[in-house]
Amino acid sequence: DRIGIEEAVLAQPKSVGQIAAIIADAMAEDRRLLLTRLQPDQHQALPAAQRAALDYCAMSYTAMLGARPSPRDMPRIAVVSAGTSDSGPATEAQRVLAYSGISATMIADVGVAGLWRLLSHQDSLQRMQVVIVCAGMDAALPSVVAGLVPGMVIAVPTSVGYGVAAGGRAALDAALASCAPGVLVTNIDNGYGAACAALRFANAAGGFT
Amino acid sequence: DRIGIEEAVLAQPKSVGQIAAIIADAMAEDRRLLLTRLQPDQHQALPAAQRAALDYCAMSYTAMLGARPSPRDMPRIAVVSAGTSDSGPATEAQRVLAYSGISATMIADVGVAGLWRLLSHQDSLQRMQVVIVCAGMDAALPSVVAGLVPGMVIAVPTSVGYGVAAGGRAALDAALASCAPGVLVTNIDNGYGAACAALRFANAAGGFT
Amino acid sequence: DRIGIEEAVLAQPKSVGQIAAIIADAMAEDRRLLLTRLQPDQHQALPAAQRAALDYCAMSYTAMLGARPSPRDMPRIAVVSAGTSDSGPATEAQRVLAYSGISATMIADVGVAGLWRLLSHQDSLQRMQVVIVCAGMDAALPSVVAGLVPGMVIAVPTSVGYGVAAGGRAALDAALASCAPGVLVTNIDNGYGAACAALRFANAAGGFT
Amino acid sequence: DRIGIEEAVLAQPKSVGQIAAIIADAMAEDRRLLLTRLQPDQHQALPAAQRAALDYCAMSYTAMLGARPSPRDMPRIAVVSAGTSDSGPATEAQRVLAYSGISATMIADVGVAGLWRLLSHQDSLQRMQVVIVCAGMDAALPSVVAGLVPGMVIAVPTSVGYGVAAGGRAALDAALASCAPGVLVTNIDNGYGAACAALRFANAAGGFT
Amino acid sequence: DRIGIEEAVLAQPKSVGQIAAIIADAMAEDRRLLLTRLQPDQHQALPAAQRAALDYCAMSYTAMLGARPSPRDMPRIAVVSAGTSDSGPATEAQRVLAYSGISATMIADVGVAGLWRLLSHQDSLQRMQVVIVCAGMDAALPSVVAGLVPGMVIAVPTSVGYGVAAGGRAALDAALASCAPGVLVTNIDNGYGAACAALRFANAAGGFT
Amino acid sequence: DRIGIEEAVLAQPKSVGQIAAIIADAMAEDRRLLLTRLQPDQHQALPAAQRAALDYCAMSYTAMLGARPSPRDMPRIAVVSAGTSDSGPATEAQRVLAYSGISATMIADVGVAGLWRLLSHQDSLQRMQVVIVCAGMDAALPSVVAGLVPGMVIAVPTSVGYGVAAGGRAALDAALASCAPGVLVTNIDNGYGAACAALRFANAAGGFT
Amino acid sequence: DRIGIEEAVLAQPKSVGQIAAIIADAMAEDRRLLLTRLQPDQHQALPAAQRAALDYCAMSYTAMLGARPSPRDMPRIAVVSAGTSDSGPATEAQRVLAYSGISATMIADVGVAGLWRLLSHQDSLQRMQVVIVCAGMDAALPSVVAGLVPGMVIAVPTSVGYGVAAGGRAALDAALASCAPGVLVTNIDNGYGAACAALRFANAAGGFT
Amino acid sequence: DRIGIEEAVLAQPKSVGQIAAIIADAMAEDRRLLLTRLQPDQHQALPAAQRAALDYCAMSYTAMLGARPSPRDMPRIAVVSAGTSDSGPATEAQRVLAYSGISATMIADVGVAGLWRLLSHQDSLQRMQVVIVCAGMDAALPSVVAGLVPGMVIAVPTSVGYGVAAGGRAALDAALASCAPGVLVTNIDNGYGAACAALRFANAAGGFT
């Protein structure tokens, strides 16, 4: 938080014991805490008192401890996703923003194979300061979105898929090679990173005042 | 031609001597001939008489020998390309079709970063029986096209680009992972293959009559 | 279905709850439904009433809801597979076609290491308008088939195998690099995509009448 | 420019004839023009009159036509580079920003193997709204910078290097996997893309007023 | 041990029967034994008497049989790790050294995104003869350490991570491409190899006396 | 030659000076010499006297010095190639065998897209003790050949091709994943290695008598 | 068996039902049968009567049905392996040979890090007509063996290992790039393929008499 | 040199103008200078006075300016190489050491396909404190050497080769996956890095006195 962004705890590679100790410390010191990639079986294995204190979301593998700031709509941020399968990282981004008091607009299931679905949101999207676009498979969505809006576009490639799409490298490369100018990209499935970048936007747009 | 598709000569890996011998044979027997991937320096090194007899196109690296059938509009085939850089394979497809007497509709520079360009051709595209889509970089175009048209969609990923796009693997994987149903794909830069597939369509749609 | 191809539901990445909701909607509205990549354990976890209503096939991971059109033999489509291991995607293609009322000819276990097996089907294959070829490992079959038939050839590389064949990239690359002209390729294991392309063929060959 | 970002011309894959025609059009219509990845031999082959009209930079392969807006310091943007070898993309970013009237602060040769070089710029960096970080090889610099500053961090992985670093994939993956929260990434060597993203920041921070 | 380095037993790919037989032999002959990558379920399946005799560590998957030499501080070796997730290989290195009687200094959780954490250990690190650096993700730590210390730097890339970091290839390539001179690298997660190299250092620095 | 196989000189990575020195030594000692991958420009730069003494073949990049044993037909070895583009490695194999006094049967241009070409050689192939099969692109030929013959089958994947075939990895993987039992494989373009393996066959079949 | 090599059944990708049907057929017709890659859980799920009739080996995942020919020592074949971890494919090769009546010499645990172990078998190895070398990790063993023996050398790269060795691609590439002349290679873990190639050797060395 | 290792100038990615300026500075200040990867055409393009002052070696692409310390034999370092093709990085390592006053023992052309060549140097190698092993292709040499010597073993994988060996990734992976304990690895062709690591050894073994 020396830079205005609270570090989250990356839970997945940690043992349940390690995670419980981190939570216990925070509870003892009455600190807020954000955990990412906390797997359902890890969550299930935590002490009951910790589970009761945590706000856990199994779709995004995130957990939060402590009060949340009342949400505000500024800066204007949208989280757009192409298909049902991209809802994990999209929700991760949404909740990380919520943890910092920002309420993002969610726009789901607007993959480019049915353009009219995306175009019906065009006006709303053009008013956004930051648009986070979660897309797997061919990740065509960030390119189309970036051609429509003047704000920042952050692509989160997702890993769901099979064949050449499995693991998300195809989606990642498509996002990096986007034919639209100024698309920025995070690691595969890194909704957390996209949200942190949006927090940096908030820092910077506020002029550090 | 046992299957109704004349084999072309893949010139690039052959020596000039080998190519000249193949052309000489065809000229002696008064046969038509189609050469693909004939590099400018290979073409330049051929005997003057052969150069005079060939219809060579440096953009698509194709050369044709002999009379061309008068072009017809059926089946209805379009060759769509995303950017200037995709014009090589697009022109290759066009000329291979022309060699078989089919006049394709060319639609260029309709990359998805500026959707209105593509949408202005929507009516024409929806009447096509086969749409060949040449696209490099993120190859988002085949997915968008396939969402708009009922006919066959053949994606030709192209190799121009830098970074993760260099060589065309990113475009290939994006085309294969397309979120639109029924997109078929050729090897990178294989406009010839796409045209041959369209000829197979003509064979099959004609019912082999 | 704006383009004459009904969208299927890609079940594998969805939660059982999401899938059940989609099926419930369709049942409530008396709509037909096609699900692909529905894993046995996902299927098993659905409500009994939904399981009873679904026609599920564990080999191809497909499920259908609602009446099926009476099957017809036109257009003439064959689904050819190289080995026992390719029967998953082959059956997926067959059932997606059946869902649209097309009865395909199935030709199995004709890998090129025993050429006589394939050659015994040569006459039948040459009458087909579309031949879908499912093959893993070295995926030599599409090249041999495409040398024998005048119709459309759609290769579906399959993922079964070990060592360099594991995951299907070797089969995919072999199909894309086919030495036979006009072979088109889908993503690995994408029998659904091949069937959709065949439906596009039916659309286009019918002239959109 | 429908979205407030002028499209640049990607010159490298185009023929000299195509490039000259584009420049001629712009000169005839008295329009400004930005070309990227214009190779020295392409530049050299342009008509003398065009060469005289262009402001060409061989280090960044960029060329500009027309008057440049007088530079301003807002938003506050720094372009940081790790080694001499990263100066190509760094200069590309600088000049694309200059073309839009933004004067960026350049900080060069601050690779992490000599930390004191970077730390001496710490105060200046912490005041920046956007920091573009160009780094090849192990691309450790974006992670270190992002740990020091509250503003936006855009990593441009560069391609110079040998062995595992050749082509820039190692640098790209390191940037994407950064252990610092909120680092965003462009395609390899894409200084243009980073600058466009900074222009999107300017759009968005200005609130589209 | 012909070369002064006792071979360890790589347990993971062996059956429990094979491992138990090796341990039984050592116990019968009253020999010491070091096992690496012994998975918890393998350990659990060993005979109780063997389990009682073994000093097993589930974090590093190592087991030791027999008396350990009393630990000494020479040569001066540090094991540095970037994050909690790197503690597996770090502990493996520590225990392999301990098995040979060398007590290494452990410095954990000093990833470069928070430079001050590393810099607070700078004096200690500069006195070390060998610094083993365990880091995953972007593996920026070895480069920064190597810029600070005059002794040997051995990077152990780790495999924990997701997206492009999964499996450790990104960390490996970053370590190999380090911009700091004289960084040496082991296979991914190979804390054992790093410790053996440190033992070779001890051999060599002692002049084989 | 301790093992009955004379080592060849791999010329390509050597300087002309190094190559000339090796040839001079052999000439001085009146020894025979075989050079592989000697590029035309390297050959051209050798002293005229050396060039006169060498039997050089630009298609296979091989050069031989000294008398050749009179050729014999035993063991019975065929070198089969799929296309014109595979003639480089095929000729390399032929000449390396000739250098050891074995006259191989050459069968060219029998790619599987035109099966009848291969089948017309079936009787001859079935009598062979070793069949070396050179094939690029999809490398379907080794699988088909191995289904037809009882003798040894050695696949030499070749590198000519574009897109996914460029460099030969697709052909290599297809050959390794062959669905026919007992296909053995060399490095890409390694006609020399295939010939050496055939010499090992001759050694072994002769019983080392 | 048209080519003198009985096809094995590749069990792993088949369902238990499919496998049981194949075995039932063979038992009904009193035919011998060889199954490869039959997993323990697949084996366990077979009908008890079939399990009783099968000779199953869990280390090599092979099963045989029917009488085995009495073993003979000709041709002289050795199966060499580098480490305990390579015993799976080594045993697979041994048993496939045994199924055809050939008794191979097994030489285990002779990895090159302890050269003396290999060198103690040098005389025996030099008398072999075929040496099958199973090695994972760095796969240095085939190169060293091929430098010592005049007979055929068949490398079987194995998949056991971690980091860059995981999956066997590193071992495969090392075997293909072997600096020793005439090393031939199979797919990763393909002991079956190596044995079939040795049977082809037996066919060919026997002159097909 | 804050850490006792003088930074070299990596010349290849720099323009001739940049290199000349760096040399001019050093000459003006009478400083010593080491340049690596200075290509022959870059060297040729330098001012004649600079060329006269430089000690340039075209085989290793290194150049040195200024007096060299008189060479000493301590620490005892050997540079071993497998084939003629590895002499570039081997010589680079030798000259970087020489620049720091260390005279290394050179042992060339001892690839493992002819074991007796290496074994004849066994005594000498076993006395070395550091052995730098340069090897391309299958890179089997580091494993064999590490099994023979008690000192530090640093593998430098080299890039020369074709097919799977091209670029050096196969050699790199083999070195990393070495079955011998304690092999350390540098980037491909990084003889400079290996020499710097040896200088770190000298620092550390000297106890920083």
Ligand SMILES: Nc1ncnc2c1ncn2[C@@H]1O[C@H](COP(=O)(O)O)[C@@H](O)[C@H]1O
């Ligand atoms: N989902 C995530 N993806 C990437 N980085 C994360 C994620 N969650 C937490 N982090 C970062 O990982 C670091 C925490 O690592 P650790 O100390 O191992 O918990 C912090 O720098 C976090 O900002």
Ligand SMILES: Nc1ncnc2c1ncn2[C@@H]1O[C@H](COP(=O)(O)O)[C@@H](O)[C@H]1O
């Ligand atoms: N097996 C499949 N392979 C590829 N695409 C599929 C498959 N099944 C369904 N789809 C497509 O995936 C999309 C449905 O995604 P979703 O909305 O997540 O169910 C539709 O466009 C379908 O056409």
Ligand SMILES: Nc1ncnc2c1ncn2[C@@H]1O[C@H](COP(=O)(O)O)[C@@H](O)[C@H]1O
């Ligand atoms: N372990 C194996 N590795 C490679 N090919 C095998 C293996 N076992 C059997 N085969 C081959 O796979 C084919 C059998 O496939 P299937 O008809 O699916 O049983 C035959 O051609 C066998 O020669």
Ligand SMILES: Nc1ncnc2c1ncn2[C@@H]1O[C@H](COP(=O)(O)O)[C@@H](O)[C@H]1O
């Ligand atoms: N051949 C080389 N391989 C790797 N790093 C090198 C090489 N030569 C010089 N360096 C390092 O590269 C940096 C010099 O980069 P530069 O400032 O661009 O000259 C220094 O840290 C050197 O230690």
Ligand SMILES: [Mg+2]
């Ligand atoms: Mg959907």
Ligand SMILES: [Mg+2]
């Ligand atoms: Mg354009």
Ligand SMILES: [Mg+2]
């Ligand atoms: Mg079969």
Ligand SMILES: [Mg+2]
């Ligand atoms: Mg520098």
Ligand SMILES: [Mg+2]
């Ligand atoms: Mg931490």
Ligand SMILES: [Mg+2]
């Ligand atoms: Mg041909």
Ligand SMILES: [Mg+2]
């Ligand atoms: Mg062992």
Ligand SMILES: [Mg+2]
């Ligand atoms: Mg040699």
